Each structure stands twice: as structure tokens, then as C-alpha cells.
């Protein structure tokens with residue numbers, strides 16, 4: 001079988017295994033919805049009069065929640081599952097089979113990208129239906145591209161971070177310590193208007209800021225163009241490459257002893 | 258096609274200061290069952306993982322099915338099956354799905370039903386992997402290794418932790434593979450397993466192969482005679498010149514000697530003087546067990562001196 005067909009087949013098995021764990025599925029999907037409800041309780045979804053026109057406040061926090069969903073479904077989820085599979089010897093098993101390594105890696109990235117997209121679709125739909133989010137229109141292609149590049153980059157980085165995860169017991173600590181601070185300084189939860197400029201500049205090194213900014217642009221109801229944010233996409237693309245290169249170069253199929 | 262599935266020459270591997278595999282040489286013929294027999298820490302797993310391409314060697318030549326395993330990828334992997342210590346499969350897939358998934362990686366796989374039948378998991382086909390017992394998971398491991406219809410199978414301690422009947426089943430399965438013309442390399446620390454299954458055995462300890470051949474050849478190579486007997490009371494103290502030569506396990510004593518007549522003379526006179534019965538007294542060529550225990554003993558003695 002060709003590498004492409006093997007990869008597609010592998011995605012199917014990844015998907016089967018994913019849906020088999022009801023608790024994991026439930027919490028993966030409920031997580032962003034919980035955030036949506038909390039933000040609505042905190043900030044409401046009232047109409048908002050801006051110089052450009054009228055929109056609703058919810059339109060501004062839904063992109064942040066979408067960014068959070070993608071980061072947790074791609075980065076966190078990939079890193080945790082890989083660490084677990086590695087400790088269980090599942091990865092070594094695969095490595096000893098003729099399945100090309102690239103098929104296995106791509107299959108996991110594609111699968112978590114798909115789950116991320118589904119999550120965003122659910123959050124945005126719930127936002128539109130329940131919380132008056134203004135649906136994007138002309139920016140839909142740009143949004144899809146942003147979500148695809150972002151999910152792929154965070155999935156690849158999820159693989160890459162396992163390089164410094166020695167075993168599954170250390171995984172939650174390493175994964176959280178590497179992503180939560182970045183989320184906090186990247187304008188996802190907390191508005192950064194009052195932050196010192198060095199911190200904002202520092203945050204711009206990492207992909208979360210750019211992902212969040214590109215999503216904000218995509219959900220901007222007053223955007224009249226296509227809404228492609230090339231500079232943000234470029235930084236995300238670079239991080240995607242970094243994730244792939246680190247994975248190819250340093251990835252370990254066995255836990256460290 | 259050569260007659261050999263595996264050729265190993267001068268293979269060495271160290272971790273830091275510790276030499277784990279020390280200049281070993283052996284061949285495995287096509288269609289035979291070959292056993293690496295040795296105590297824990299002998300270097301068996303390291304050796305087979307080098308043959309599988311899982312680890313890099315430091316020195317030596319290794320040829321497996323004509324490939325150098327460290328460079329070989331797809332075509333090589335399509336012809337081998339691997340059961341390692343401590344590997345697993347995705348816990349959230351069903352038994353049948355797991356075997357099916359692996360079958361798809363190979364050009365000419367075994368039929369699914371046959372794989373399940375060989376490893377005795379036909380009725381577990383629709384169970385999730387995580388619901389299997391330990392023994393069943395181990396059998397699934399073997400099933401996964403068989404799925405691709407491999408020419409050559411590596412089984413690292415395939416029966417460790419099995420109860421006697423599961424072990425018998427595993428033995429039957431391995432014998433069947435041999436009948437089907439497959440080459441099997443297994444590691445074990447059970448000498449009865451090696452003796453029962455293997456055409457050729459390499460006795461390994463402390464990274465070196467101390468003896469290689471059929472069971473008969475290994476024994477014939479050992480010089481000397483074995484004297485064995487049972488003490489009525491395990492606490493009985495043997496005279497010093499006996500206890501130096503003896504291996505004592507509970508109340509079982511075995512002695513190796515190149516001069517059996519004086520030893521027997523001294524032993525029986527000591528027994529007469531001390532009212533010892535010397536139950537089950539035997540004087541014979543060493544068995545594989547004797548040879549194996551000798552090797553384990555001499556390597557632990559070396560440890561004690563260090």
C-alpha cells in the first residue's frame with residue numbers, strides 16, 4: 001500500500017480509538033462550551049455600538065475560546081496521548097512494523113486537526129445560536145486557513161514537546177508549564193492593553209498570539225476584505241516547521257529510562 | 258538465498274562504561290528455532306533489539322535476512338515479526354481491529370481468522386484490548402507479530418509470567434511456526450523452554466556467548482562428570498573440599514568434577530562416618546541444567562569478587 005493510503009487508513013484507526021473513550025470525548029467537547037458559558041456570565045452578549053457599526057460583545061470572546069479549544073485539542077491532547085502511547089510501548093510496536101513513521105505522525109496530526117476544527121465549529125455554532133455572535137461571512141476562507149495552519153502547528157508542537165517529556169508521569173507538568181503562561185500573555189483570556197510593551201513583544205515570539213490575532217480578524221464583523229492575516233499566518237507557519245523539524249530530528253519512540 | 262536468516266559477527270554494545278554485549282558471534286539458520294538462553298541482565302534483549310533495528314550497535318557485523326537492520330526500513334520490516342518485552346497496542350481498539358490494523362501494513366498478511374485462531378483469541382475478537390487479561394494481551398502481542406506473515410519472528414521472553422498451561426500453549430504455537438517453515442529467534446531464562454523448543458541454543462551470560470550449539474553439543478563440550486544427591490537435612494554442613502565444588506539448592510547438592518573416583522570415594526566415606534544416606538545419588542554427564550547453573554554461578558561469583 002502506498003504511504004498516502006496507509007496514512008488515510010491510520011487516520012481511521014486513530015479516529016476509532018478516539019471515540020471509544022466516552023469520558024475523554026465528553027470532556028474534550030464540553031471544555032470550550034464551559035468557557036463560552038462562563039464568558040457569557042462574566043461579560044454578557046449585549047449589543048455593542050462601535051464607530052464602525054453595531055455588533056455583540058460575544059463576537060469578541062468567541063475567537064479567544066476558539067483559540068483555546070484548538071490549543072487544547074491539538075497541542076495538549078497530542079502531547080499527552082503521545083506520552084501515554086510511548087510509555088505503553090505502543091510507539092515502539094509501530095516503529096517495529098513497516099508502517100512508515102511519517103504515516104503515523106501525519107495521521108495523528110490530521111486527526112487532532114480534524115477534532116480541533118469540529119470543536120471550533122461547535123463553539124461558533126453555539127455562540128451564533130445562543131449568544132448573538134455575528135457569523136463570519138466574507139472571512140470564512142481566511143478563518144478556515146487560519147484554523148488549519150494553527151491546528152497543524154499546535155499538533156506538530158505537541159509532538160515536538162514530547163522530546164523533553166521523559167515519561168508519562170512528567171507529561172502534564174511539562175505540557176501545562178509550556179502552554180499556560182503563553183496562553184495568558186497572548187491576549188486569549190486577558191486583554192493585554194495594559195501590559196508592558198516588552199511582554200507584548202515577548203508574547204509575539206510564540207504562535208498563540210498570532211493564532212488568536214488571526215482569529216480575531218476573522219471574526220471581525222466589520223472586515224470588508226477577505227481577512228487574510230499573512231504576517232500572523234507566516235509566524236504560525238514557521239512554528240509548524242519548527243514542530244516538524246524538532247520531531248523529525250529528536251523524536252523518541254521509547255520513554256527515557 | 259543463503260541458508261542463514263541471521264549472521265552476527267563480533268557484535269558489541271556498551272552503555273557508558275558497561276559492556277552489555279561483548280563480541281558475540283552466531284548464525285541462525287533459516288527455518289530453525291534459535292534460543293538465546295541466559296539469566297536476567299545477560300544482554301539478550303539488547304542483542305535481539307539490535308537484530309530488529311531498534312538499537313544501534315557499537316561494533317561488529319549484523320545481517321538479518323540479508324539486510325543491515327539499522328539501515329533497513331520497509332522491505333525488511335515487512336518480513337519480520339517482533340514480540341518485545343513491555344510493548345503494547347492501542348488499548349481503545351478491539352482485538353480484531355488491532356490485528357486488522359497491523360495486517361494492513363504488510364503486503365501478504367495472514368488471514369485474520371487464522372491469526373486469532375493461532376493465538377487462541379477467536380472468542381475475544383470483539384473485546385477491547387484494555388479489557389483483556391495480562392496473558393491474553395501477551396497472546397495478542399504474538400498475534401500482532403504474526404499478522405504480517407513474517408519469515409522471521411523475534412520473541413523476547415515469550416512465556417515469562419505465564420502459568421504452566423499457557424506456557425504449554427505458547428510452546429505448541431512456536432513449534433507450529435517452525436513446522437510452517439518460519440525462523441524463530443527467542444530469548445528465555447528457562448532452560449526447559451530452550452531445551453524443548455530450540456534447534457540451537459546460545460548460552461549467554463554477562464554479554465558473552467559461553468556456549469553455542471544443539472543441546473547435545475553444548476553438553477558434550479562440557480568436560481567432567483556430575484555428582485548429585487539429596488541431603489536429609491538442608492542444614493547439614495558439607496566438608497570444605499566438597500562445598501567448594503558444589504552447587505547447593507535447598508537440600509539438593511550437585512558437584513562437578515574431572516576426577517569423579519576420588520571425589521566419590523571421599524564423599525561416600527564422609528557419608529558413612531556421618532550417617533548420611535545420599536538419597537538419589539547420581540553420577541552422570543552434565544545436563545543442560547547443570548551447564549546453565551554452572552554459568553550462572555560463575556558469573557555471580559565474578560560479581561562477588563568485584
Ligand SMILES: Nc1ncnc2c1ncn2[C@@H]1O[C@H](COP(=O)(O)OP(=O)(O)O)[C@@H](O)[C@H]1O
Pocket residue numbers: 257272277295296297298299300301302303304
Ligand atoms: N538503554 C539502556 N541503558 C543503559 N543500560 C541498559 C540499557 N538497556 C539495557 N541496559 C543494561 O544492559 C544489561 C543487559 O540488559 P538486557 O539486554 O535487557 O538483558 P536481558 O534481556 O538478558 O535480561 C543490563 O545490565 C541492563 O541494565
Ligand SMILES: [Mg+2]
Pocket residue numbers: 301302303342413414
Ligand atoms: Mg530481556
